[in-house]
Each structure stands twice: as structure tokens, then as C-alpha cells.
Amino acid sequence: MRHSDVITLPKILSRVPALLSNLPSMIKGSKMSKITDTRTPVGLAKGFQQAVRSNPGGVALVYEDRQWTYRELNAWANRIAHHFASKGLRKGDTVAISIENRPELVATILGCAKLGLCSAMLNTSQRGKVLVHSFNLVQPSAAVIGEELVPAIEEVRGELTLDADRFYFLADQDTSRNAGKAPKGYINLANVIQKASADDPDTIDQICLKDPLFYIYTSGTTGLPKAVVFNNGRWWKAYGGFGLAAVRLNQHDRLYCTLPFYHATGMVVCWSSVISASAGLVLARRFSASRFWDDIRQHDCTAFGYVGELCRYLHEAPPKENDRTNKVRVIVGNGLRPSIWTPFRERFGIDRVVEFYASSEGNVAFTNVFGFDNTVGFSPVSYAIVKYDKDQDAPIRNARGFMTRAAKGEAGLMLGEISDKTPFDGYTDKDKTEKSIFRNVFKKGDAWFNTGDLMRDIGFRHAQFVDRLGDTFRWKGENVSTTEVEQIVDQCDGVLESVVYGVEIPGTNGRAGMAQVRLAAPHAEYDFARLSDQLRRDLPPYAIPVFLRINEQAMETTGTFKHQKNKLKEQRYDLAQQDNPVYVMLPGERHYQRLTESVQAAIDAGEYRF
Incomplete structure (x- = not known):
């Protein structure tokens, strides 16, 4: 750790003037991230509904040379929701989704969210036994498969536990204008929704804090992929915490996302930041270092989402005279290496880096609200960094059997306190859920989520990521x-x-x-x-x-x-x-x-x- 990375009171105070103009939205976002009322309507469907009302004619989605306004994307998703409702799907049912980053994926996820369905976001890289495991684990009531993933599904279809008449298909083209033709054994979703209602379903106001929104798959620490329950309350907290408090876009902004939507960074952090401002999402099928900045310029993007590898690839590309010829002022993501943090930001003229730390299943998160370099940011929730013995592969406990907090600047294991405000929703497997919990950490009866990550406290509730532990x-x-x-x-x-x-x-x-x-x-x-x-x-x-x-x-x-x-x-x-x-x-x-x-x-x- 460099001494310059330590967060001090003068450093905090130096950032206050810049934050004052954004104070109302930050306060609102902070309140949303702390919501505990289990009866208040919240979630992706509610947030998108508010964006439609705020900016109906504004651009909601851009993909290649096509774009959809909030009104148009909303109508598309509503038709999907009403069709699924007509087939008996109800709040709490699961729909397995396997589509690469394209508009059909966005519309399908949103349509499911409006009905209170839980979208199981299958990793499009999975094949064979791993795919079978991920699919069957969540016991879906229906599946929506993109044309590009049909071969992978067909390889294992005989092993999938879903009735043959519940497999839907979306052609690899603009199905909002041309439905295409479904292969044998699939229902063409783009065809069957054409006569469905384009109005918001009443179910949007019946979706609350604890209702599941996504299954996101994580390798975790052992075994085959685990399906993590990501509920509407957690999305609402991201909507407020990232969108309103940290990223702070406006209706004229456009965020470029090349990250796969089966990951929370793309689907939750980037998309919620866009929706919170009724801004535009510019979606790319996949990351391309050679095309990245050309896309940014073509679509007038002012923000983008990243993971550390993405920034490294861009930084390794030979410098060009027009590197700073872009409108990007803020980026949001995780894993930006300290060694390239400042050079990357200066090379491409980026004002703010909203680095964050979170996990799909975890209950503790950090966000770089204050805009410091080389930190995952600030956390408002209860966490602890405890001393850890690498040789024993376990936290150190004292003579009384309790753990000890690591000193400032010392690397230790990051834990998140499990409470009403910071619950741990867990996995589909109860045994795996229990294995992720440490009990009697600082006192009898307390419970803390084990992140499996080594972190370093650098002062004023800021931390640095050090390493990932375990398997x-x-x-x-x-x-x-x-x-x-x-x-x-x-x-x-x-x-x-x-x-x-x-x-x-x-x-x-x-x-x-x-x-x-x-x-x-x-x-x-x-x-x-x-x-x-x-x-x-x-x-x-x-x-x-x-x-x-x-x-x-x-x-x-x-x-x-x-x-x-x-x-x-x-x-x-x-x-x-x-x-x-x-x-x-x-x-x-x-x-x-x-x-x-x-x-x-x-x-x-x-x-x-x-």
C-alpha cells in the first residue's frame, strides 16, 4: 500500500464542495439503499416504469444502428409479460434465459421483471454438464433461447428438466420488426406476443423487496455453479446507490456496456445507473478493443462499464492521437489495477472512476462515491476486516474464540454483518448458504457473511482489494x-x-x-x-x-x-x-x-x- 492511498480527513473535506451540487440525489439514493419496508413496490419493473414516465420519447436502448425509446422498449417488454401471464406464469416462477447481449435479451429480462418472474441468467459460455446443472438447478417454468445458443441447448436438451412445449426462441436479428422462423421444438416468442397488450401489467405494483428478480450464477468457492438469488430489493439498492448516489447520469447521457448481462456488473450496476437517470444504454454484443472507442464516438457515449481486464486491454493498445477525442466523463466497474489507474484515466481524459466492490451473493458493498484513486470506495454498511492465517486457511480467533479486526493498512478477510438492513439471501442450496456464514465472530450469536476476499482498510470506511482466497x-x-x-x-x-x-x-x-x-x-x-x-x-x-x-x-x-x-x-x-x-x-x-x-x-x- 502506498502512503498516498490512505484516506485522511483533509482528503475527505477536499471532496465535499464537488459533492454538494449532487447532495439531493445522493441523499435520495442513500435512503433507497437502506429501504426495509417489505410492502413498498420496488424493483426493476418499478424503476423502469418511472423512467418511461419521466422520459417516454428519450432513447432507452441503442444496439448497432438501431435504437428504441423508453416508450417503445416498454411496450415490447409488456407484450412479453402479458404473454407469459396468459400461459399461467406467476410471480415467483423462474424463466431460464440464454441470449447473448442484444435487444431481445433486454426486452425479455424486463418483461419477466414486470410479471414478477425470476430470470435465470444462464452464462452463455457454459456447455455440457455445467449447462445442464445450471439449467436444472433452478427448475424453470419456461426457457427463452436465442438462436445463437440453440446448438448448445440441443446438445443437452434430453437432460433438461422442462416440458418440450416450454422452450421459446428468439431469432438472431431485430425481432421487434421481423420475427424470423423458429426451429422445430421451439415457440417463436416474437410471433406469439404480437397481439398481446402493450400496457403495463398491474403486477408491477405487487413486486416488493423480497421478491426474486434474477438468478445469477457464481462459481463461489466449491463445486458446480451456484444460483444466487438477486431480489428486487437488492436491485433497488443498486438503483439508488449506484445510479443516484455514485454514477449520477442525466437524460442526455449514454452508457456503453460491453459486459455480459449474465453478470451483475452489466445488468445491475450499468443498467440501473442508466434507468435511474432515464438515460440511454448502448449495448454491445461483446467486447472488442479495436472497436471500443469507435463505438463510443459513434454513439456519443459519456460513460461506460468496465472490469479490470477491459481497461487493461484498452491501455495496452498503441496510443492514438484521438485517444482523448471522446465524451466519456465517468466509468463504473471493478478491478481497475492501481498500476494503470491514473495513466488510464489521463490518457483517455476520464474525470471520474466509480470503482466498486460487491458480489452477486454478498451483503457488503463499497462504492467510490468520493472519487479517490486506487480504492474500491466507501461503504455505509456494517463490515469487518479480520486477521487471517493463510497457512491455516482460516480467520484467526483469540483465546475466547472470537475474531480480531485487522489494523489499518493490514490485509485481512472481509466480512459483512448479517442484519435486517444487510441480509444474506443465500443460494438455492441451504447447506452452501450456511457454509458461507461465520457465527460468533465478535460476540455470541452474531452472524457474518464470508466474502472470501482479502481487503485492506485505508481509512474513513474506504478499502483496497488485495486478493481472492480459497478455491x-x-x-x-x-x-x-x-x-x-x-x-x-x-x-x-x-x-x-x-x-x-x-x-x-x-x-x-x-x-x-x-x-x-x-x-x-x-x-x-x-x-x-x-x-x-x-x-x-x-x-x-x-x-x-x-x-x-x-x-x-x-x-x-x-x-x-x-x-x-x-x-x-x-x-x-x-x-x-x-x-x-x-x-x-x-x-x-x-x-x-x-x-x-x-x-x-x-x-x-x-x-x-x-
Whole structure:
């Protein structure tokens, strides 16, 4: 930690004048983020309804060369809601959604929200067993599948627990103007909603704090993906906390979002910030570093959403004379590295970085309301950073059995207090929910959510992110469960045993996947091409291990039979620190190749863009 990163009283006071002009909206947003009345109508549908009334003719959504006003997008979503209602779907039912970032996804999510349906946001990278697990876990009453994801669904459709007449289809085109043709076995949603009402359904005022809005999938710390319940109350808090208090857009702003909507950063943080101001969402199918700034200029965007990897890719691109020729004044996201924070902001002329810290399932959040550099920001809720023993992989408890708070500047485990104001809604699996809770932390009977993240207190309720603990690491903006990857690797032909962990590659965000594997045959005779094909079939691209470390002996474990990962993480793929053969899947390659000293030197020098 740098001394300049410490937040002091003079620093706080220096920001007050700039915040005074936004004080009314910040106070309103803060009040919304603390709502506890379980009878008051809240949520995505309510927030969007208010935006329509505020700015009906304003641009709500832009995609490529098309755009929809708030009135038009509202009518589209209403037709979807009324159709689902006509088929017997009711508040609390779940609809599985698998569509890439495009207008049909936005309209479908909004339509479900208006009826009080819970949208299960399937990760569009999932395939095979992982997809089956995620789909069946939430027991959907219907599914809406984009044309681009039909092949993935068809591969496993026989294993999905949903009646055949409940699969809806949306063509990969502008279905608000041309419905297209659905394949056999699917109902064309764009066709069947054409005669449905375009008026707001009455159900909008019946959706309250605790009613579920989304299932967002997280790898968590163990096992296959978990479906996290994201209720309307949490969305309302983001709507107030991010939209009104922190990002602070206006009706003339446009926010560019390349982040997938199956993640909360894109769907909740970015979209709620837009809706709170009746502003415009400019949606991109996926991130492209080469097209990013051209899109920003073409659509007159004044804001964008990010994860750390996105900023790194943009920063690594060769400088151009027109880097500062853009209207962007604020960006919102998480994971911006301190090493590029200031250079990135100055290169592209960005006034404010609204960095935040939160998780889909967590009850503690930080937001950079005051606009300081190199911090996840300020938190108004009750949290604690406690001393943590990495070797024991557990918080340190004193002689009385209670945990101890870490000192200012000291890294420790971040916990969020579970209370009426900051509940922990948990997972679909009650056992997994309980495993995420620490009890009797500071006194008998208290309960705290374990974030699994190391954080550092830098003063005045501000924090810095340090690292992610346990059996999950973050790569390409995604959480990767080591247990999930191990299960897949262990099932591959010729693999006897594996242990998966994350390792740092210089100049990248997060940790790249690495697997130590024990093979049934000598590595020189092993079919690595077949292994690569099997991993691509069953794992999303970000979860495929970048490195393989070949171990001819039995895996080293602790007394409780846990794999010794700390030493493996420290040795990484460094050939100088081990005698084990190491293989790597380089960017753009489809198969593993033997790592050599020259290739390792090139990786460490940043010559390969992971």
C-alpha cells in the first residue's frame, strides 16, 4: 500500500464542495439503499416504469444502428409479460434465459421483471454438464433461447428438466420488426406476443423487496455453479446507490456496456445507473478493443462499464492521437489495477472512476462515491476486516474464540454483518448458504457473511482489494471454481488426478488457471490435443487451464487431505522453480505445447496477450 492511498480527513473535506451540487440525489439514493419496508413496490419493473414516465420519447436502448425509446422498449417488454401471464406464469416462477447481449435479451429480462418472474441468467459460455446443472438447478417454468445458443441447448436438451412445449426462441436479428422462423421444438416468442397488450401489467405494483428478480450464477468457492438469488430489493439498492448516489447520469447521457448481462456488473450496476437517470444504454454484443472507442464516438457515449481486464486491454493498445477525442466523463466497474489507474484515466481524459466492490451473493458493498484513486470506495454498511492465517486457511480467533479486526493498512478477510438492513439471501442450496456464514465472530450469536476476499482498510470506511482466497480465482472478469474445473479435468481420458489453482502472469488482471495433473501415461506419449478438445467441450473458455504442470508422483496433501496449493501458486509456471514438465495453451492456440525457457521469458515480458 502506498502512503498516498490512505484516506485522511483533509482528503475527505477536499471532496465535499464537488459533492454538494449532487447532495439531493445522493441523499435520495442513500435512503433507497437502506429501504426495509417489505410492502413498498420496488424493483426493476418499478424503476423502469418511472423512467418511461419521466422520459417516454428519450432513447432507452441503442444496439448497432438501431435504437428504441423508453416508450417503445416498454411496450415490447409488456407484450412479453402479458404473454407469459396468459400461459399461467406467476410471480415467483423462474424463466431460464440464454441470449447473448442484444435487444431481445433486454426486452425479455424486463418483461419477466414486470410479471414478477425470476430470470435465470444462464452464462452463455457454459456447455455440457455445467449447462445442464445450471439449467436444472433452478427448475424453470419456461426457457427463452436465442438462436445463437440453440446448438448448445440441443446438445443437452434430453437432460433438461422442462416440458418440450416450454422452450421459446428468439431469432438472431431485430425481432421487434421481423420475427424470423423458429426451429422445430421451439415457440417463436416474437410471433406469439404480437397481439398481446402493450400496457403495463398491474403486477408491477405487487413486486416488493423480497421478491426474486434474477438468478445469477457464481462459481463461489466449491463445486458446480451456484444460483444466487438477486431480489428486487437488492436491485433497488443498486438503483439508488449506484445510479443516484455514485454514477449520477442525466437524460442526455449514454452508457456503453460491453459486459455480459449474465453478470451483475452489466445488468445491475450499468443498467440501473442508466434507468435511474432515464438515460440511454448502448449495448454491445461483446467486447472488442479495436472497436471500443469507435463505438463510443459513434454513439456519443459519456460513460461506460468496465472490469479490470477491459481497461487493461484498452491501455495496452498503441496510443492514438484521438485517444482523448471522446465524451466519456465517468466509468463504473471493478478491478481497475492501481498500476494503470491514473495513466488510464489521463490518457483517455476520464474525470471520474466509480470503482466498486460487491458480489452477486454478498451483503457488503463499497462504492467510490468520493472519487479517490486506487480504492474500491466507501461503504455505509456494517463490515469487518479480520486477521487471517493463510497457512491455516482460516480467520484467526483469540483465546475466547472470537475474531480480531485487522489494523489499518493490514490485509485481512472481509466480512459483512448479517442484519435486517444487510441480509444474506443465500443460494438455492441451504447447506452452501450456511457454509458461507461465520457465527460468533465478535460476540455470541452474531452472524457474518464470508466474502472470501482479502481487503485492506485505508481509512474513513474506504478499502483496497488485495486478493481472492480459497478455491476460487478470477480470470477474464469471471470467477473460476477450482473444484468445478478439477471435476472436469479428472474425467478426461488418461488423467488420474488433478489439482487446479490460479497463478499470476505479469501484466494481467486476476489469475490464470493452472492444473497440476497426474497422467496414466508418460507425458511425452500423452495425447494433449484430445485433452484440449475435451476441456473446450465441457468448460467455458475462461475456465480452461492456461498451464498444465505434469506430476509423476502422488499429489502432496495436508493432514486433512487438502491439496497443498500455496506452494504450487508460488512456483507458478516458472521452470527454474521446479523439475516438472509444464505445458501451456498460448493465446490463439487450440492445443497445449511444452513450455520452454524462451516461451516463458516471452510470456513474462508480455509478448503474449492473455
